[in-house]
Amino acid sequence: MLLPVLAGRAARLETVRRVVVIGGGLAGIAAATVLAERGAEVTLLEKDSWLGGRAGAWPDQLRDGTRFQMERGFHAFFRQYYNLRQLLRRIDPELGFLAATTDYPILTPTGNESFAGLSHAPLRNVATLTWRTETLGLRDLIKVNVPAAMEMLRFERGHTYGQFDRQTAGGYLDSLRFPPLARQRLLHVFAHSCFNPQADMSAAELLQMMHFYFTANYDGLVFDVANRPFSDCIFTPLGRLLDRLGVSLRTGVSVRALVRRDDGWVVETDRDSVSADALVLATDVSAVKAIVAASPTLDDVSWRASVDTLRVTNAFAVWRLWLDRPVAPGRAQFAGTAGVGPLDNISVFELLEDESRDWAARTGGSVVELHAYALAAGATDTEALKRELLAGLHTLYPETAGAQIVEERFLLRQDCPAFAPGSYAARPETVTPWRGLALAGDFVKLPFPTALMERAAAAGFLAASTLLDAWNVAPEPLWSVALRGPAAWKKPA
Ligand SMILES: Cc1cc2nc3c(=O)[nH]c(=O)nc-3n(C[C@H](O)[C@H](O)[C@H](O)COP(=O)(O)OP(=O)(O)OC[C@H]3O[C@@H](n4cnc5c(N)ncnc54)[C@H](O)[C@@H]3O)c2cc1C
Numbered sequence: 001m002l003l004p005v006l007a008g009r010a011a012r013l014e015t016v017r018r019v020v021v022i023g024g025g026l027a028g029i030a031a032a033t034v035l036a037e038r039g040a041e042v043t044l045l046e047k048d049s050w051l052g053g054r055a056g057a058w059p060d061q062l063r064d065g066t067r068f069q070m071e072r073g074f075h076a077f078f079r080q081y082y083n084l085r086q087l088l089r090r091i092d093p094e095l096g097f098l099a100a101t102t103d104y105p106i107l108t109p110t111g112n113e114s115f116a117g118l119s120h121a122p123l124r125n126v127a128t129l130t131w132r133t134e135t136l137g138l139r140d141l142i143k144v145n146v147p148a149a150m151e152m153l154r155f156e157r158g159h160t161y162g163q164f165d166r167q168t169a170g171g172y173l174d175s176l177r178f179p180p181l182a183r184q185r186l187l188h189v190f191a192h193s194c195f196n197p198q199a200d201m202s203a204a205e206l207l208q209m210m211h212f213y214f215t216a217n218y219d220g221l222v223f224d225v226a227n228r229p230f231s232d233c234i235f236t237p238l239g240r241l242l243d244r245l246g247v248s249l250r251t252g253v254s255v256r257a258l259v260r261r262d263d264g265w266v267v268e269t270d271r272d273s274v275s276a277d278a279l280v281l282a283t284d285v286s287a288v289k290a291i292v293a294a295s296p297t298l299d300d301v302s303w304r305a306s307v308d309t310l311r312v313t314n315a316f317a318v319w320r321l322w323l324d325r326p327v328a329p330g331r332a333q334f335a336g337t338a339g340v341g342p343l344d345n346i347s348v349f350e351l352l353e354d355e356s357r358d359w360a361a362r363t364g365g366s367v368v369e370l371h372a373y374a375l376a377a378g379a380t381d382t383e384a385l386k387r388e389l390l391a392g393l394h395t396l397y398p399e400t401a402g403a404q405i406v407e408e409r410f411l412l413r414q415d416c417p418a419f420a421p422g423s424y425a426a427r428p429e430t431v432t433p434w435r436g437l438a439l440a441g442d443f444v445k446l447p448f449p450t451a452l453m454e455r456a457a458a459a460g461f462l463a464a465s466t467l468l469d470a471w472n473v474a475p476e477p478l479w480s481v482a483l484r485g486p487a488a489w490k491k492p493a
Pocket of ligand 1 (some may be wrong): 024453
């Protein structure tokens with residue numbers, strides 16, 4: 001659905017407005033694009049030498065001389081990522097670089113599930129999945145806590161966050177009384193796919209994700225994948241678009257502090273100072289906190305306290321392996337996994353994108369990527385973690401057990417936002433106490449259900465529209481899945 005938009009009317013700015021956007025991830029790029037399209041003079045400051053942030057890619061080279069783009073790896077582009085797709089259509093109207101996956105299997109040592117072939121109609125998709133899964137028999141269904149399960153169909157922002165934000169996602173999942181195997185196969189993936197551990201994630205945020213991805217999603221759970229490295233198909237073209245729109249794109253510049261003045265803003269970087277009429281702060285959580293802490297003129301005590309409540313969640317690992325032999329025919333491009341220690345998913349990259357396809361065709365090998373999210377504090381010993389991930393791969397794809405690792409890249413990072421129990425009330429929103437400063441990123445509280453890359457793009461659009469609204473300029477239309485679940489109790493206030 002198209003959301004009601006802010007009120008601004010003029011198609012473009014009639015006076016010169018200089019806006020600095022801080023952070024060149026999806027949120028910052030979305031904000032910069034809309035602002036520049038409406039005639040603002042935009043400077044985009046990005047700390048890294050490439051665009052894209054957590055979805056970005058950087059050049060690397062294998063020992064055999066093969067050049068490739070390394071990333072934080074596999075990203076699923078769901079069909080209900082309406083705002084992200086609106087951004088991406090600006091560089092490719094047909095979205096030709098996105099290819100449909102045929103399946104979304106969940107693999108476990110005791111059996112598999114599949115999200116393929118489900119109806120796109122919410123409710124019917126839940127009914128079909130429940131009916132066809134062997135892990136939920138009639139006797140199990142009788143034991144399920146129906147009122148708790150109904151909350152998955154009853155999402156409404158005020159109700160859901162009011163009732164469930166202080167509960168943990170794990171506690172909520174326990175309360176459903178699903179048999180352990182059904183819980184592992186059907187529910188684990190939702191809890192882990194936003195990087196937060198169940199024991200330290202808000203049950204309301206989990207319910208919001210279930211609503212966004214499943215019970216309010218008319219576009220299906222099977223998603224699209226990029227058929228080339230993200231730098232080639234997304235961020236280099238987006239950089240060109242920003243250039244055409246006249247954005248001054250400065251990479252390799254780290255912002256340290258913001259200074260509020262009577263006549264606007266000064267952005268202090270590690271190189272120089274940049275003046276602006278307005279700012280969009282679109283970095284990741286740690287940088288937002290560091291920049292605000294170093295900016296005493298952002299002197300609203302309660303806003304500073306709300307920024308201070310932000311946290312990053314547990315670390316995650318991405319391990320890309322170049323193997324000397326292929327995986328078995330018929331392996332999925334991407335498979336969620338459960339019941340194999342810390343391993344959360346397996347991607348077979350030669351089935352996804354061209355660089356790996358070329359390497360695999362030339363060498364007869366396979367490029368496999370293993371992800372592990374929400375790692376416990378004590379589980380970040382690299383060698384132990386690698387052993388566990390490899391054991392998980394060998395269990396689910398036994399043909400890899402004898403394979404030699406020809407080359408590898410291992411990333412252990414901790415920069416995804418936490419959605420801890422009780423964090424919703426204080427979570428900062430797009431609007432700040434100052435008309436000329438808007439916040440964007442996948443950690444920002446938004447007035448509609450959303451998650452991950454889509455949340456980042458939508459937050460960027462909303463931040464740009466918030467600034468434009470103050471200048472009476474037309475906002476960017478924003479799209480959302482239904483705001484309320486199909487069985488929600490009451491109309492929103
Ligand atoms: C392993 C992994 C897998 C994922 N898989 C999926 C998926 O399948 N589907 C999905 O939808 N999402 C997925 N995500 C999440 C997705 O990548 C993020 O939600 C999204 O990219 C966040 O965008 P952002 O713009 O909010 O933040 P970021 O991408 O973090 O952008 C912030 C930018 O600010 C810059 N910055 C930081 N400090 C400064 C400073 N001081 N000065 C200037 N610039 C600064 C950073 O370098 C960065 O470029 C995944 C993430 C990871 C890590």
